[in-house]
Amino acid sequence: MINFEYNRASDVADAVRKIAADPAAKFIAGGTNLIDLMKEEVERPTRLIDITRLPLKEVTETADGGLSIGALVPNTDLAYHPLVERRYPVLASAIMAGASQQLRNMASTGGNLLQRTRCAYFYDTATPCNKRAPGSGCSAIDGLNRGHAILGASASCVATHPSDMCVALALLEAKVKVQGPQGERTIAFADFHRLPGDTPQRDTNLEHGEIVTAVELPPRGFAAHYTYLKVRDRLSYAFALVSVAVGLELAGATIAEARVALGGVAHKPWRNASAEALLNGQPPSAENFHCAADHLLRDAKGLEHNAFKIELARRAVVRALAQAARGTPQSQSDKRIR
Ligand SMILES: Cc1cc2nc3c(=O)[nH]c(=O)nc-3n(C[C@H](O)[C@H](O)[C@H](O)COP(=O)(O)OP(=O)(O)OC[C@H]3O[C@@H](n4cnc5c(N)ncnc54)[C@H](O)[C@@H]3O)c2cc1C
Numbered sequence: 001m002i003n004f005e006y007n008r009a010s011d012v013a014d015a016v017r018k019i020a021a022d023p024a025a026k027f028i029a030g031g032t033n034l035i036d037l038m039k040e041e042v043e044r045p046t047r048l049i050d051i052t053r054l055p056l057k058e059v060t061e062t063a064d065g066g067l068s069i070g071a072l073v074p075n076t077d078l079a080y081h082p083l084v085e086r087r088y089p090v091l092a093s094a095i096m097a098g099a100s101q102q103l104r105n106m107a108s109t110g111g112n113l114l115q116r117t118r119c120a121y122f123y124d125t126a127t128p129c130n131k132r133a134p135g136s137g138c139s140a141i142d143g144l145n146r147g148h149a150i151l152g153a154s155a156s157c158v159a160t161h162p163s164d165m166c167v168a169l170a171l172l173e174a175k176v177k178v179q180g181p182q183g184e185r186t187i188a189f190a191d192f193h194r195l196p197g198d199t200p201q202r203d204t205n206l207e208h209g210e211i212v213t214a215v216e217l218p219p220r221g222f223a224a225h226y227t228y229l230k231v232r233d234r235l236s237y238a239f240a241l242v243s244v245a246v247g248l249e250l251a252g253a254t255i256a257e258a259r260v261a262l263g264g265v266a267h268k269p270w271r272n273a274s275a276e277a278l279l280n281g282q283p284p285s286a287e288n289f290h291c292a293a294d295h296l297l298r299d300a301k302g303l304e305h306n307a308f309k310i311e312l313a314r315r316a317v318v319r320a321l322a323q324a325a326r327g328t329p330q331s332q333s334d335k336r337i338r
């Protein structure tokens, strides 16, 4: 383990001051990702700024009828929050599909957004990896790439974003509230995570010196017609090969609005407005679901070991749309185990 200094931030302004003063410092929240990365010497911060005592642990209703989720709300508390269960069940379902109960108890809302890829080469400091060591190469492109991206990848990096929660937040069109040396700003969720391009070392558009203070949900939660379907190698404690969040607004026998977000397929949660638009004003039929899924996956490209994910994603989208339309979301049986 590397040596590092440890400081505790007394308030949000103090946290911003401390991180802005040290380019090699990192915030620590639940520590469930950062500590693993430090043990592997993938991350080597010289200073950790503990933010766990900051007053960012509340879930509150906003004036427009949405919700504001403090960056330090633990994943478990968020999934079981009555307003989230009732109004944003797709978010509760996505959170419960991730990690394990112990991890969800520790993991924070802000940390979940900023968790890093699970690409095995990123963790293995003996191998080239552009995300860990820019310019060194990508071991996954011609290596073991079964879990890697089929959409939005680049010649520099084919990693995926591992979060389940973020797929639901992309679907709900959340906003990320951020505070930095220049004050506060709000980032639309679609603009928070980045595609790899030729700078895969940057996962997000958060600047060094900024702290995530909250995630805001708009009023619309798709509580009547939603699902979160996660396909993985094991039924629990495994990252998604493919996951699909769906929210439908039905008006009589037609779809008034459809949203579909994919996880496990790209460097960020993946949405495609033109595929969603194909469903609007249409009846919720198998034919229309297949058509939207084909459109959503039409630019997908497979590598040697992950081409199966294209058909897997296509089928998962059709199934998730059918579950949401019927009002029979994917089982949340895991929620019974506290
Ligand atoms: C074995 C295992 C299995 C897992 N399985 C899943 C899974 O299936 N699905 C899933 O979605 N996740 C999974 N996870 C990931 C887990 O959800 C994340 O590790 C967790 O959400 C990170 O939150 P944290 O508070 O512990 O972050 P930390 O580890 O404390 O921090 C992570 C990063 O976020 C930064 N950070 C934290 N808070 C802030 C803030 N407020 N502002 C700015 N920067 C901040 C830190 O500096 C650090 O870079 C798994 C983790 C493990 C270890």
Ligand code: SF4
Pocket (backbone or CB within 6 Å): 117, 119, 120, 121, 122, 128, 129, 130, 131, 132, 137, 138, 139, 140, 141, 156, 157, 158, 159, 200
């Ligand atoms: S896919 Fe990205 S994270 Fe994985 S080895 Fe290539 S550059 Fe590194």
